Amino acid sequence: MSDKAYDDRNNLGGRVRRYARVGGSVGGLAARLAGDRLFGMKIDRDDHAMELAQALGNLKGPVMKVAQILSTIPDALPKEYAQELAQLQAAAPSMGWTFVKRRMRTELGEGWRDRFASFDREASAAASLGQVHKATDxxxxxxxxKLQYPDMGAAVEADLNQLDWMLSLFRRYDKSVDTSQIxxxxxxxxxxxLDYALEARHIALYRHMLADEPTVHVPAVYPDLSAGRLLTMEWLDGTPLMRxxxxxxxxxxxxxxxxxxxxxxxxxxxxxxxGDPHLGNYAARDDLSINLLDFGCVRVFPPRFCGGVIDLYKALRDGDEALAVAAYEAWGFHNLSRELVETLNIWASFLxxxxxxxxxxxxxxxxxxGQYGAETAxxxxxxxxxxxxxxxxxxFVFMDRAALGLGGVFLRLGATLNxxxxxxxxxxxxxxxxxAARQNQALAAAGMEGTVDGR
Structure with missing residues (x-):
């Protein structure tokens, strides 16, 4: 296969191939769900949800990550589907050595191998958008x-269009939550x-923010060995938290x-x-300090939003309804009735x-x-x-999702803390x-000025 076949641009051919793969796996299942709700065709929704999870689990790429994320956002999906999709792991079979050589040659040039003293042929980790190989310079x-899989740009756009279709079906029978902002x-x-240069800046941002935290470690980036779809970082030894x-x-x-x-x-x-807290994105050192391992999904919030998070804590603690309303407004909720505030407070009180x-x-x-928050949702x-x-x-979307994901990690660890x-x-x-002052300084240090709007 030629190098052109591995081109990651958002090309029509790549999108058509992705539509075929995702549509063939998911389309029939989604249509059956639509028939269940719209035309009275009876299906076993528990079994149907399991089939959907299995179909998505066999696909490499963003569609599986989207499914995982949707499963943790209250009311974005019917509960049977959220329960099944929550079990998906962002892991996929790794690409072989032929792919690795072509990707490395494309990103670093014909003499790429001379820039490494060693380079493992087998991936040490494989996820939904890329895989990681251990090497030495x-x-x-x-x-x-970290190498990005081929055609991921096309895959993201194709999968987002499939997501639009799935969400439109859900909206037709359940209009209680508008999923457009989600x-x-x-x-x-x-x-x-998909932007590994941005991920490198995220790493610089985290190294700045956590510089004074002795129990947290963030890898250094090697820019001379990185490119558009290649990110080379310091290898951090550690044991997966699952163990x-x-x-x-x-x-x-x-x-x-x-x-x-x-x-x-x-x-x-x-x-x-x-924004992607799960056990696979962290490792523990011998002294039980933490390695952070992935920085693709990072969200920077306007300071007013963060102020709303603290204000809502105080409002719930003190029973201050007016402060709760102000907090939700700082988050971006509109047209808040008393009944809606009381309903949102049920979820907030849980968190x-x-x-x-x-x-x-x-x-x-x-x-x-795995069902952390499901009953309250x-x-x-x-x-x-x-x-x-x-x-x-x-x-609200990723803040909520991330808080649930982190809570699930703490539950898996069975941690009992104050x-x-x-x-x-x-x-x-x-x-x-x-x-705001600390944020401005940190973003400037990481080359991310102007990242946040609406301060």
Whole structure:
């Protein structure tokens, strides 16, 4: 196969091929779901949802990532589908050595192999948009070389069009939540994940924000060995967090405490979140400090949004309805009736509940970590149906999804911590103005000036 066949541009041929693959796997299933709701054709929705998850799980690329994300956003999908899609892992069989050689030659030139002392033929990790190989440079530094799969630009656009079709079917029988902003946020974040130069800037941003956190490690980037679809980073040795789920309680608590700071220091002090928190994106060192491993999905928030997050905590703590309304408005919700605020507070109370109790506890007493928040989401969905359509603002989409994902990680670890104290250790001196100043400085240091609008 020629190098041209591996061209990642958003070309018509690539999109047509992707439509065929995704449409053939998903189209019939979605049509059956539509028939169930629109024409009274009876299907077993649990079995149907399982078939959909299996079909998506066999596809490499963004469609599987979209499915995972949608499964964690309350009310974006029927509950049977959310439950099945939540089980998808962002892993795919790796591409072979032929692909690797062609990708490396395209990105670094014919003499690419001379720039490495060693380069593993087998991928050490494979995910939905790319794979990672371990290597060493000529100076002996251990490297993680991330290669993007072929045709990912075309795949993203094709899969987003399939997503539009699926969401339109859901909207026809359930109008309680307007998913338009969810779609736009997903589209922007997925397109950003294709940009490895942007991911390199994300890494620089995180190295700046977490420079004073001794229990969190962020890899350095090697720009001379990176290109448009190639990102070369420092290799960080560590053990996947999944291997600690049966460790002793103190070990699991220490990992969770370090992970809490790895995630919430950037958010509460700089307005930045890691939007894809799952066990596979972190590793623990021998001293139980945390390695952050993937920076494709990063969201920078306007300081006013972050102020709303703190204000809502205070509103729920103090029973201050006016402050809750102001917080939701800062998030981007509009036309807030008292009934809608009360409904949103059900969901918010669930997310904030671990922060309200000044004592060690589980993040949530859920029996199934994969269904973290599902029961509360069902209750909120029922209320929203009675109140009419609600449009979740774009900023809310990944914040909500990421908080649920991180909570699921803490549940898998079985961590019992004083979340209230951990939270207050970070936000004790919070102010929107101070966050804005820190954010401006951090974005400038990472070459990301002008990233945030609407301050």
């Amino acid at each position: 000529t100076a002996g530094h251990a490297l993680a070389v 779609r736009e946020e997903l589209a922007e974040r997925l397109r950003e994940e 600690f789920t049966d460790a002793d309680q103190e070990t699991r608590n220490t990992i969770a405490r370090n992970l809490f700071r790895a995630w919430y220091v950037p958010f509460h002090r700089y307005g930045v979140i890691h 904030y509940s671990p922060l309200m109790e000044d004592k060690p506890r589980l993040i949530n007493p859920a029996d199934n970590p 069902t209750k909120v969905h029922k209320k929203l149906k009675e109140l009419g359509p609600v449009t979740p603002p774009r900023e 979340w209230h104290q951990l939270f207050h250790d970070i936000v004790g001196d919070f102010s929107v103005e101070a966050l």
